[in-house]
Amino acid sequence: MSNTKSASAISDALIITKRQMLQLFRVPEVLxxxxxxxxxxxxxxRFVFGGSISTGIPGVDYVQLLMPGIFVQTVAFTLAGTAxxxxxxxxxxxxxxxRSLPISRxxxxxxxALGDGxxxxxxxxxxxxxxxxxxxxxxSGALNIFFGxxxxxxxxxxxxxxxxxxxxxxxxxxxxxSVVFIAVFPLTFLSxxxxxxxxxxxxxxxxxxxxxxSTMVAGCRELFGxxxxxxxxxxxxxxxxxxxxxxxxxxxxxxxxxxxxxxxxVRASSKK
Amino acid sequence: MMKSVIAExxxxxxxxxxxxxxxGLSLDVSEGTxxxxxxxxxxxxxxxxxxxxTLITPDSGSAQVAGxxxxxxPEKVREVIGLSGxxxxxxxxxxxxxxxxxxxxxxxxxxxxxxxxATELLNQFNxxxxxxxxxxxxxxxxxxxxxxAASLIVHPKILFLDEPTTGLDPRGRKEMWGVxxxxxxxxxxxxxxxxxxxxxxxxxxEIVVVDHGKVIARGTADSLKRDIGGERLEIVVELTxxxxxxxxxxxxxxxxxxxxxxxxxxxxxxxxxxxxxxxxARQLDESSIHPLDIGLKRxxxxxxxxxxxxxxxxxxxxxxxxxxxxxxx
Numbered sequence: 087m088s089n090t091k092s093a094s095a096i097s098d099a100l101i102i103t104k105r106q107m108l109q110l111f112r113v114p115e116v117l118x119x120x121x122x123x124x125x126x127x128x129x130x131x132r133f134v135f136g137g138s139i140s141t142g143i144p145g146v147d148y149v150q151l152l153m154p155g156i157f158v159q160t161v162a163f164t165l166a167g168t169a170x171x172x173x174x175x176x177x178x179x180x181x182x183x184x185r186s187l188p189i190s191r192x193x194x195x196x197x198x199a200l201g202d203g204x205x206x207x208x209x210x211x212x213x214x215x216x217x218x219x220x221x222x223x224x225x226s227g228a229l230n231i232f233f234g235x236x237x238x239x240x241x242x243x244x245x246x247x248x249x250x251x252x253x254x255x256x257x258x259x260x261x262x263x264s265v266v267f268i269a270v271f272p273l274t275f276l277s278x279x280x281x282x283x284x285x286x287x288x289x290x291x292x293x294x295x296x297x298x299x300s301t302m303v304a305g306c307r308e309l310f311g312x313x314x315x316x317x318x319x320x321x322x323x324x325x326x327x328x329x330x331x332x333x334x335x336x337x338x339x340x341x342x343x344x345x346x347x348x349x350x351x352v353r354a355s356s357k358k
Numbered sequence: 359m360m361k362s363v364i365a366e367x368x369x370x371x372x373x374x375x376x377x378x379x380x381x382g383l384s385l386d387v388s389e390g391t392x393x394x395x396x397x398x399x400x401x402x403x404x405x406x407x408x409x410x411x412t413l414i415t416p417d418s419g420s421a422q423v424a425g426x427x428x429x430x431x432p433e434k435v436r437e438v439i440g441l442s443g444x445x446x447x448x449x450x451x452x453x454x455x456x457x458x459x460x461x462x463x464x465x466x467x468x469x470x471x472x473x474x475x476a477t478e479l480l481n482q483f484n485x486x487x488x489x490x491x492x493x494x495x496x497x498x499x500x501x502x503x504x505x506x507a508a509s510l511i512v513h514p515k516i517l518f519l520d521e522p523t524t525g526l527d528p529r530g531r532k533e534m535w536g537v538x539x540x541x542x543x544x545x546x547x548x549x550x551x552x553x554x555x556x557x558x559x560x561x562x563x564e565i566v567v568v569d570h571g572k573v574i575a576r577g578t579a580d581s582l583k584r585d586i587g588g589e590r591l592e593i594v595v596e597l598t599x600x601x602x603x604x605x606x607x608x609x610x611x612x613x614x615x616x617x618x619x620x621x622x623x624x625x626x627x628x629x630x631x632x633x634x635x636x637x638x639a640r641q642l643d644e645s646s647i648h649p650l651d652i653g654l655k656r657x658x659x660x661x662x663x664x665x666x667x668x669x670x671x672x673x674x675x676x677x678x679x680x681x682x683x684x685x686x687x
Binding site: 094098101104105108109112113178179180182183184185186187188189 | 408411412413433436437439441443444447448449450451452453456460461463464465466492508509
């Protein structure tokens with residue numbers, strides 16, 4: 087009984103994911119614009135800051151450190167799309183309709199998180215190719231590079247749950263996108279993603295060091311074959327074990343936000 | 359007769375009890391019949407539908423749909439109901455076809471079954487030509503029809519329609535009425551909310567009038583109209599013609615003649631419709647009285663409310679339903 091139940095919960099979720107894929111197919115502009123922006127970032131950062139920021143490592147170009155940073159930033163920002171999409175579904179009464187159907191209570195939110203995770207596959211692929219064109223050369227071998235991207239996708243999946251909770255909590259889609267911007271923008275810049283943290287005021291250095299974005303970026307740099315030198319200001323846990331810390335952060339994010347999101351969905355009525 | 363829907367003493371409050379959206383509302387719907395829930399914005403119509411369709415739980419009271427307790431077994435209720443709301447709750451970026459397939463699959467139809475059903479429904483609702491177009495390009499009436507189609511995928515025994523024609527133009531409304539009548543002929547039990555007396559009259563076997571979260575009257579459209587006097591003849595004349603005109607109106611009236619002297623307005627219930635209007639007009643003409651205005655007035659929701667409660671059907675801005683109406687597009 088519970089087996090058929092969870093099987094149908096999964097198939098319900100996949101139908102919701104498929105809906106998102108169909109949306110991309112019907113309105114390809116969304117996909118085009120959600121890839122143009124990161125591609126633009128790669129090119130701009132590469133050529134605007136690339137010349138003036140020294141990596142401090144002989145033979146290592148800024149672009150090698152930059153790419154993992156931009157990957158993480160982009161994946162973190164996909165939660166904006168998650169939040170806006172859900173807020174729109176709420177506003178339009180679509181969530182009400184889903185809730186009146188005989189489907190698993192977690193299907194809609196799981197399907198959404200999965201769909202946004204899949205969108206990241208496309209975005210990361212396009213960015214990776216762009217990076218390669220502008221000189222990014224990961225040196226860790228195919229397997230580690232694969233793990234690097236898997237690591238990024240997992241991060242995107244975890245972050246999507248924050249977006250789901252925001253989307254179900256705000257009343258308007260426009261609010262959702264500003265909330266996400268205010269929350270995520272500082273996180274990505276108060277990190278080691280674009281510049282060494284050693285130039286920041288001391289208090290911000292500590293923040294940057296423990297920031298999940300920093301541990302993600304450092305972890306990716308490791309997986310792509312670089313020593314992580316940005317942001318090592320002390321022998322702190324996150325700077326020494328960025329991969330493990332990142333996995334812990336992702337686990338914590340999911341442990342907190344998955345139950346909260348499902349609960350919110352079950353109770354969400356589009357108004358009060 | 360078997361009751362398909364029973365609601366007893368439903369109470370639902372918002373803002374820590376300051377807004378009583380439902381205040382002891384009770385109603386029932388017999389199997390295979392149509393109940394019209396008539397009331398102004400904020401009366402509690404949408405909240406009632408949301409409770410019965412398991413979207414919200416009431417603070418107190420009980421409800422059964424198809425004999426299943428709504429509060430204890432919402433998941434079982436969801437298998438036998440269809441719900442279509444005030445706004446078209448479909449994915450606007452997808453096509454009509456995509457939407458029906460998606461909802462069909464979510465109702466656990468196989469891919470093949472979902473396709474067959476989508477084809478049937480598009481045909482039934484006259485949407486076959488628009489099937490491959492995104493909903494965004496649909497007219498208001500087409501969206502509502504598609505929304506209704508989506509709620510009928512698994513032939514629900516009981517259908518809840520929350521203001522199915524609000525915001526539609528007269529043509530869209532007529533089309534929607536035709537569609538709903540077809541469903542009723544097939545034997546679907548229907549609970550329909552509306553702000554329009556005419557709509558309840560057209561579609562419902564029985565009507566409950568709600569106000570402030572309570573049922574304040576119940577009956578057939580005819581019995582309600584009897585209570586409020588049906589059609590009224592209304593004329594406005596110069597004050598000098600008032601007395602003579604009143605005599606003429608009294609001759610064609612079926613009830614008490616009401617005179618508002620300051621406005622020069624005379625009105626009275628009539629039972630013979632346009633016949634009474636023509637008679638009155640001819641006699642006024644014979645007496646060389648030229649009314650400033652003359653016409654038949656059909657009873658509106660306001661008339662029902664004035665007759666039942668002594669106050670007009672005012673809009674209450676603090677209630678959640680009002681916000682609901684403004685959401686969406």
